[in-house]
Amino acid sequence: MTEFDFIRLYLQCQQQDSELVLGIGDDAAIIRPRNGYDLHFSTDMLVGGTHFFPDVAPADLAHKVLAVNLSDMAAMGARPRWALLSVALPELNKDWLTAFCDALFTLAARFGVTLIGGDTTKGNWVFNVNIIGETPYQQALRRDAAQAGDDIWVSGLLGLAAAALDRHWNKVTLPATVFAQCEERRLRPEPRVALGQELLSLAHAAQDISDGLAQDIGHILKASKVGAEINADLIPTLTALAQQPSLTVAQLRHWLLAGGDDYELVFTATPAQREAIIAAAERTHTPVTRIGVITTGTQLHLHDHAGNVIQLQQQGFDHFG
Structure with missing residues (x-):
């Protein structure tokens, strides 16, 4: 499996989103934000051996990778909307990727989050999510x-x-x-x-x-x-x-x-x-x-x-x- 097979088969799952003009598949995603809302941007990185054990179940890892970013949105009172996922993996194992992506998209759907891009590379277990949310104008918790x-x-x-x-x-x-x-x-x-x-x-x-x-x-x-x-x-x-x-x-x-x-x-x-x-x-x-x-x-x-x-x-x- 190539890097592009991974993106096409596992990550390019477009959800209906009225503010998302263009998602995964181009050089950048396009969002058209709603009038009267402020956008929130946050990122969290999880590194193998520091934030999780090497033998962690892929479904558990996927949940935590996204959940810690959702928590940042929660702290601002924001509605989470979009996420970008960048990963470094030592190999592309189909069974592992299936379990990981199933759990990731299950949690994303539960909170109304659309995956709109990211990056993949060969490396030693790094996961980085950039998350974007919104609050009504000037109402965010700080x-x-x-x-x-x-x-x-x-x-x-x-x-x-x-x-x-x-x-x-x-x-x-x-x-x-x-x-x-x-x-x-x-x-x-x-x-x-x-x-x-x-x-x-x-x-x-x-x-x-x-x-x-x-x-x-x-x-x-x-x-x-x-x-x-x-x-x-x-x-x-x-x-x-x-x-x-x-x-x-x-x-x-x-x-x-x-x-x-x-x-x-x-x-x-x-x-x-x-x-x-x-x-x-x-x-x-x-x-x-x-x-x-x-x-x-x-x-x-x-x-x-x-x-x-x-x-x-x-x-x-x-x-x-």
């Missing part, structure tokens, strides 16, 4: 709009992906049932796109949690020039994981605050929006939890229920750290 007095919320459960990774590296032991639930979150994160769009009229600032809660909310604090108080004991996680007798409190808190790979949302909103946010969470079938408050100043302060200060050795993942 990092620089948090205000003192805002509640801090998170979606879903945190720490599961980090726990699964530590189990892979034999740093911890977990019962098979608990590990399976953590591994499912690591392999197949759920992009909170619907919640993000609901938050457009409710939240001030938002960010997706990819590198660790403490580090990622730090981006909001820096952009908004504010501080935060977070009660670590309020951060939601899998009950069965938190109750493992072999885990130390420090280990669990590291997963929750600095583990990363969660792809949940952290967002801020005025207390007056609490009921509306809970209603939005129910409409989108997304659990949300209030974990703290935005403060004046510029520092992030972490504590437990008793008011004890929590110090972190690291706040999140750094590729060059």
Whole structure:
């Protein structure tokens, strides 16, 4: 199979899209954006040995490759529309490619995303997605709009992906049932796109949690020039994981605050929006939890229920750290 056979047989699956003038098959795609909307552009790269294990199932890899980019759109409250996929593969294996592309297009169809281009080359397992989304004019969620007095919320459960990774590296032991639930979150994160769009009229600032809660909310604090108080004991996680007798409190808190790979949302909103946010969470079938408050100043302060200060050795993942 040649590179062009791969593109023609596996990737050139045009979906109906009124704004897509020209998709895969030319030197560039053509999009005619709608009046009254802002476009959002984001990209994420996954590298074998860093972001995924070499023996990962192709369907799981395809899901994550696209899901982490959908999560960026969710954090802006954007509707994802189009994606470009660039890949470096050591070989073109038909069975592997079929499983990968079936899962990729299944997730893309679920969120209304059309694949409009990209690039392919022979290399050692690299996947890069460029994603484009849209929000109504000047309504996007941003990092620089948090205000003192805002509640801090998170979606879903945190720490599961980090726990699964530590189990892979034999740093911890977990019962098979608990590990399976953590591994499912690591392999197949759920992009909170619907919640993000609901938050457009409710939240001030938002960010997706990819590198660790403490580090990622730090981006909001820096952009908004504010501080935060977070009660670590309020951060939601899998009950069965938190109750493992072999885990130390420090280990669990590291997963929750600095583990990363969660792809949940952290967002801020005025207390007056609490009921509306809970209603939005129910409409989108997304659990949300209030974990703290935005403060004046510029520092992030972490504590437990008793008011004890929590110090972190690291706040999140750094590729060059």
